[in-house]
Amino acid sequence: MASEILRLEKVCKAYNVGLPAETEVLHGIDLELDHGEFLALMGPSGSGKSTLLNIVGLLDRPTSGRLVIKGQDTAAMGDGEITHLRGHTIGFVFQYHLLISAFTARENVMMPMLVDRGFPSAEIEARANRLLAQVGLEKFAGNLANNMSGGQQQRVAVARALAMNPDLVLADEPTGNLDSKSADAVFELMRQVNRDSGTSFLLVTHNMELARRCDRIIEVVDGRIQA
Amino acid sequence: MNRWLPFEWITAVRFLREGRLQTIFIIGGISIGVAVIVFMSAMLAGLQANFVKRVLTSQPQIQLLAPDQVARPLRNAKGEIEDPIVQRPSQRVISIDQWPKIRSQMQAMPEVVTVSPTILGSVLVVRGDASRSVTLSGVEPDSYFRIVKVPDYIVAGEARLTSEDIIIGIELAKDLGATVGDKLNVRAASGATRVLTISGLVDLGNKGVNQRASYAALRTAQSLLGMIGGVTTIDMTVTDIYAAEDIAQRIQAANAVEADSWIKTNAQFFTAVKAQQTTNTLIRLFVGLSVAFGIAAVLIVSVIQRSKDIGILRAMGTSRGQILRVFLVQGGLLGFIGSLFGAAMGAFALVYWHAVARQADGTELFPLILERSLFLYTALLATITGLLAAMAPAVRAAKLDPVVAIRG
Ligand SMILES: Nc1ncnc2c1ncn2[C@@H]1O[C@H](COP(=O)(O)OP(=O)(O)OP(=O)(O)O)[C@@H](O)[C@H]1O
Ligand SMILES: [Mg+2]
Numbered sequence: 122m123a124s125e126i127l128r129l130e131k132v133c134k135a136y137n138v139g140l141p142a143e144t145e146v147l148h149g150i151d152l153e154l155d156h157g158e159f160l161a162l163m164g165p166s167g168s169g170k171s172t173l174l175n176i177v178g179l180l181d182r183p184t185s186g187r188l189v190i191k192g193q194d195t196a197a198m199g200d201g202e203i204t205h206l207r208g209h210t211i212g213f214v215f216q217y218h219l220l221i222s223a224f225t226a227r228e229n230v231m232m233p234m235l236v237d238r239g240f241p242s243a244e245i246e247a248r249a250n251r252l253l254a255q256v257g258l259e260k261f262a263g264n265l266a267n268n269m270s271g272g273q274q275q276r277v278a279v280a281r282a283l284a285m286n287p288d289l290v291l292a293d294e295p296t297g298n299l300d301s302k303s304a305d306a307v308f309e310l311m312r313q314v315n316r317d318s319g320t321s322f323l324l325v326t327h328n329m330e331l332a333r334r335c336d337r338i339i340e341v342v343d344g345r346i347q348a
Numbered sequence: 349m350n351r352w353l354p355f356e357w358i359t360a361v362r363f364l365r366e367g368r369l370q371t372i373f374i375i376g377g378i379s380i381g382v383a384v385i386v387f388m389s390a391m392l393a394g395l396q397a398n399f400v401k402r403v404l405t406s407q408p409q410i411q412l413l414a415p416d417q418v419a420r421p422l423r424n425a426k427g428e429i430e431d432p433i434v435q436r437p438s439q440r441v442i443s444i445d446q447w448p449k450i451r452s453q454m455q456a457m458p459e460v461v462t463v464s465p466t467i468l469g470s471v472l473v474v475r476g477d478a479s480r481s482v483t484l485s486g487v488e489p490d491s492y493f494r495i496v497k498v499p500d501y502i503v504a505g506e507a508r509l510t511s512e513d514i515i516i517g518i519e520l521a522k523d524l525g526a527t528v529g530d531k532l533n534v535r536a537a538s539g540a541t542r543v544l545t546i547s548g549l550v551d552l553g554n555k556g557v558n559q560r561a562s563y564a565a566l567r568t569a570q571s572l573l574g575m576i577g578g579v580t581t582i583d584m585t586v587t588d589i590y591a592a593e594d595i596a597q598r599i600q601a602a603n604a605v606e607a608d609s610w611i612k613t614n615a616q617f618f619t620a621v622k623a624q625q626t627t628n629t630l631i632r633l634f635v636g637l638s639v640a641f642g643i644a645a646v647l648i649v650s651v652i653q654r655s656k657d658i659g660i661l662r663a664m665g666t667s668r669g670q671i672l673r674v675f676l677v678q679g680g681l682l683g684f685i686g687s688l689f690g691a692a693m694g695a696f697a698l699v700y701w702h703a704v705a706r707q708a709d710g711t712e713l714f715p716l717i718l719e720r721s722l723f724l725y726t727a728l729l730a731t732i733t734g735l736l737a738a739m740a741p742a743v744r745a746a747k748l749d750p751v752v753a754i755r756g
Contacts, residue, residue: 171755175751178663180662180663180750180751180754181751200668201667204666204668205665205667207663207665208664208665208666209665212664213663215663221657223363223365223366223657224362232661233665235349235355235358236664236665237665240351240352240353240354240355241349241351241353241358281664
């Protein structure tokens, strides 16, 4: 088996296909990500970073090109298979709308496991507690999502992204809304997880200082990867 | 989190709880709708039951009569010409042919409960200067009182009918200035006369009837009316009151008698009930529809409000089917919870209205019938309505593109 977790070959993405407003946003992206690699994705606003991340995260499909995750070509997969693969191999951390407000911190972390198993269990709850302890928030486990600071919410979101023990975590500007101290804490947390458990990370950020602390930096400009 | 609830239920309940005011208002709306249906249905059933009870304890369920007497014109034989107009002959009071045989046949039918031969005729009752023309029913008290509950309607004296007794309506007693123990001169059209003693007064609940009703023993009435051994009607009760018309038709087809069921003689009442039921069904339908639209509207708004939550759930591996069910469960729960409150409200309104609404004589307007089946049925219907109403919002939620939802 190849050591890469993710491989993109000539991935293109166009919006509004077939309409007068059709615009191609990604033009033939080639990208590989190794197991355990921590990759920073940079680039100006509107260059297509989020679009790329959505495709990698199986939330969206490329217009053309190949996307191979853990050796599986995703092009032929149906919606059910895609959803299953996403749930089991990929964790997300978003910039906004971090947590589901109807649930507590612990429940938010339990959610991916609950979705997968169907029923809650002591085991799921224990794992959520462990993950919350790992991000240093065991005291806030019972708090509703809205009763926490942005940095705390983002750390809960990282814990949630790790709930299913994914191979790859996709983080789209997770620190964009945080002050530099909280941003640093969230970043260090992800880096720690990456070192301890070998989870690969794909991090979109505008913060050069954080990007320099990653294994590799890739720059996207106008839908192309800059050398 | 409740260990026994699956993901869909947990999420549905949380979404509803977080939606607080929305949830409270829509449940209020559903409750009112359900309450209206429960109240209306139960009251209608009560009124109907009351009427049926009244009719069935004061009238036979099936009454057999001698067939109509028809004029049989001579057929055009040689030298005879048929009159184009055949006049209906005046109807003599005649006995049912071979009635003891018919009675035993009736008693042999499994659907028939009680059979009682009766003679009906007009007589004049005279007391001093006062005289009234009344209908005299000659009955066998043992069987007849099981069909028409005369003893239940006795207001003075007792339901005793020896050959010298007569029971009369209270209005008639008033008109004659007579009371229990007084003697009445009873005179038939033929001139035959008997002196009978008032043994009881009855109130059959209707002034006209109370002015004309009188009961005597079968033999007494037979001799007065000049029909020794004859009866004019055979009164019956049956096991299934709503099958009475069917049974009557079968009897009429098989015997030389006319059979009238209570359903036929009270046709007006049944027409009224039909009309009521149609109205009731329409009201139910429209209440149901407006409840459904209310639920759908609230859930559509909820789907839009929660599109980011839905996107996040989808990103963490929730399938379209799971999202669909989260919203279906919300619809079903709204319907079910609304029906519980609604049933309670409806029941409360019924109890209150039952206590307040009285007939002119102070008796209850309708019996309080709180059938469990009505509540179960309503709850089931409301839940199904909720599920159906949630269909469109749920499909919309399931189809939501997670990318669009998350970018929001
Ligand atoms: N659903 C869509 N329909 C049409 N155009 C879209 C859609 N989503 C994104 N775009 C366009 O695609 C381009 C890339 O958008 P994308 O969100 O990937 O940029 P980005 O690199 O993430 O920018 P930012 O740093 O501001 O987040 C933009 O020009 C955007 O307008
Ligand atoms: Mg972006």
